[in-house]
Amino acid sequence: MITKQLFKPALLSLAVSSALCSGQVWSQQQDASEAENEDFEVIQVSGIRGSLIRAQAVKMDNSSIVEALSAEDIGKLPDSSIAESLARLPGLSGERVGGRTSGISVRGFKEDFTGTSLNGRELIGIGDNRGVEYDLYPAEIMTGATIYKTPDATLMVQGIGGTVDLQTVRPLAAQESLTLTGVFEQGGNDSDNPEFDNKGNRYALSFVEKFNDDTMGLALAIASTESPRNERKYGVWGYAENDDGQILPTGLDTQAISRELERDTISAIFQWRPTENLDIVVDALDIDYSDSGVIRGFIEPFAADNVEGTGVNNTGRQIGANPVLRTDPAQKDGELQTFGLNLTYYVNDDWTMEVDVADSQSSKRDLRGESYAGLARSGALSAGEFGTRQFTMSADGVFFTGSNGLGAFSDPSQLQLTGPQEWGGGMASLADMFDTNVAKANGEPYSYLNAQDGFLNYADFEEELTTAKVEFSGYVDWNIVNGVTFGARYSDRFKSKDNKGFFATASSYPLSEAIPAAYLYNGLADLTWAGLGQVVAYDGFAPYNDGEYQLNDAGLLEPDRLGDTFTVEEEVITLYAMADFATDISGFRVTGNIGAQYVQTDQSSTGYLGIVSDNLKVCDDNNDGQIDADCLIEDGDDYSHFLPSLNVSIELAENRYLRFAANKTISRARIDQMKASGFVKFDQNIELIATPNSEAAVREYGSPWSKNTGNPTLRPLEANNFDISFENYFEDEGYISVALFYKDLVNWTRDGNQLIDFTNDSTNDGANYFIPGFHDRVLDEAGNYGPLDTPYEAGELLTPPDQGFYSFFEDGLEGEVKGAELTAQVPLRMFADVLDGFGIAASATLIDAELEDGTGIPGQSDETYSVTAYYEMNGFEFRVAATDRSEYLTYQRGGSNKIEAATRDAVTQVDAQISYDFENSGIKYLEGLRISLQGTNLTDEKEETINDDGIVTLRREFGPSYLLNFNYSFY
Incomplete structure (x- = not known):
């Protein structure tokens, strides 16, 4: 709720x-x-x-x-x-x-x-x-x-x-x-999951008080939020052409998502002025944050026959349907605390000294469980016992219109709490644990491949930042220089990530059992919007909490998980100085500042290189559950930057300014790219294993081998920036501005790529990662395998190519960003008195960005527009705001808790608000009251990712939200 x-x-x-x-x-x-x-x-x-x-x-x-x-x-x-x-x-x-x-x-x-x-x-x-x-x-x-x-x-x-x-x-x-403030919220979409609804609320209390003849002051704000989010997600694993050249998905991922945000915040600020020359401010901020809920729906491979039409205009039948009903409970809990002390001492009428120290700490656990249910455990059914579905397909994706043999998903008595697909390959090193004489439908015994019934996936994050600054500022009379500021700052930052996960196997293995009645919710989940009907809803955490699932640590089974566990530390010392100037040139008033920072950095990282050992475990040669010492990696670097800056403002006429700025800025490399960790991974896809053992074949067709590492020596991203802006302030609430900016990106992080020999890794002291019996494959049946359709006989040994690609991060990428910003804020009373109270605020940002390797800059939209139309008079207020941004590159949390790139389609968001302030209403007891009604995402904008064929690969629908706000000031 x-x-x-x-x-x-x-x-x-x-x-x-x-x-x-x-x-x-x-x-x-x-x-x-x-x-x-x-x-x-x-x-x-x-x-x-x-x-x-x-x-x-x-x-x-x-x-x-x-x-x-x-x-x-x-x-x-x-x-x-x-x-x-x-x-x-x-x-x-x-x-x-x-x-x-x-x-x-x-x-x-x-x-x-x-x-x-x-x-x-x-x-x-x-x-x-x-x-x-x-x-x-x-x-x-x-x-x-x-x-x-x-x-x-x-x-x-x-x-x-x-x-x-x-x-x-x-x-x-x-x-x-x-x-005192209270807000009542309702989502425009009902929840598709029975254990959640679409209603929320927020409450807050704040006060400011002064004491001791106004030499002491206290400001306190307490805010609590509970807010719903109901989402419909349509996704596919990807699209491919079938033998008839028709584009179809390779797998489906359709889910109804419900989450609840809970956030409790306390902000406290104490200010004391014991003398006229000393000002002391102590502040504290504490935020507890939770975002929990459920992701429930189907995930499954897709095969079709009897397809009609071409391209995306298809109708057909999905065959061999064996869906996995995924119930993924999600829990993200975080806490942030920051404390600060600021002392300002006025030495005399001209000079001031400021001392500022602060410490901030945050922690988060991002946990997502997976619990599988389906018709039966993988291997228990023959192909003829699977279901079929009828579908239509357009540029919007696949919609199901009917099914056969799949009605059990609305009946918990017919569903099994088990894994319907063979997803247990990651437990190869535990094969003996899952040996059994119980036979599958094909007569072969069950194995570890059939033993994954769920997965518990989480990452723990810790961060601490301590800063201290001493600054002196004063008035001077040095020709055109009228003020100087100089000082020093120290910061110490620590951040860690612990990437963890556990394979889950039901206690009924190798058999399966129905979902226990105690797990079930009262009601079904609604997937009719995707043509998938009503499905069983149960508590996905329950089998973890009551011991129904046996858990095996994935950190010692999946090299990429250990290879994403790390710490990063940074110590930075900054020395800085700035001079303010003012003068008249040819009758124009010219003001601004010139200065520079000298920044000294010492950075380091500790992590692990995740490698599968001969015992098929990751960095655990001794079988003791401890990470081998030779997997530990430590590295870092120290360096300095000189960052000059210039800001100039020319008053061309009254309230008309021409501004110019030139500076050098840095942004430190992404934390996940600076990690010392990495991993060596092997894809068990037989088609890749059968790639010929030659550099040419690997470059053309790929390899089952891959290696990926971070780079603790990465330097910050660096840019030389130039800006010019014209601003005309023609009204108290009216102005226009035109700004042009250019950023010369002289260092950006690039994706490095190198072909290496995985039996003799020159980047890791000649290490040999090949394990006989694990990285090769004895064929069960004769056939043509690999990218060249090479014929093989049953019983032949397939050996993978020696070579594969090593991916890493490196400095040296360059590029440029050119942009223009146009802003107008216009009160309409300028045109007619009858329009008093009406106004428009609008802006447009146009950007042309290019990195030399053709990659995009995360967050970069070529066009962004914003417009707000408003009316305010005598306490009544109405406004409509719309923002629009074109397609952009970003990144998101992907598989195994790692970061992956993603492209977001263009999005337009429309919000509106109507309110009334009783301050001048003449009603004494209502004079502190303000009531407002707000709607967000009123056009129900969807978040979509579209592939090169123009077909939706991911769509998220959130719906609008409506908020009723009551704000009362007692004094």
């Missing part, structure tokens, strides 16, 4: 707005009482108009090219996370993960290549890599965000794409308040 809780803070004080709008270091010296007495008439408008004014002020006053969100943007929208708010900004694109916006690309660079900070401190997530999952952070705890598209030398967290700095409140600069 799913509930959703969302907290929205009250309207922020004018002092907070002032702090948001100030991009200058010197603004920290401004006393809170002075800030509260400033004339902020320009930004006192509430609602979306107020938020646009605030954001425009940040953009206008900053020396860098930036975008911004104000507290009004975040607080007034009942978004479940900061990600949904950021995705609407110019030059930013959101990426949905499981139906929710989680990733953010800045100028086409995925979050792993974008720096993310909280109040200027580097922020960590709970994912596989460096990128922050923005949906981890509730919008309720934030007061603003600034996105730096061009850096300056004092920006400690940078990336090639840019930097996203999230901001929380400073109590002494905020208005005292007490706010």
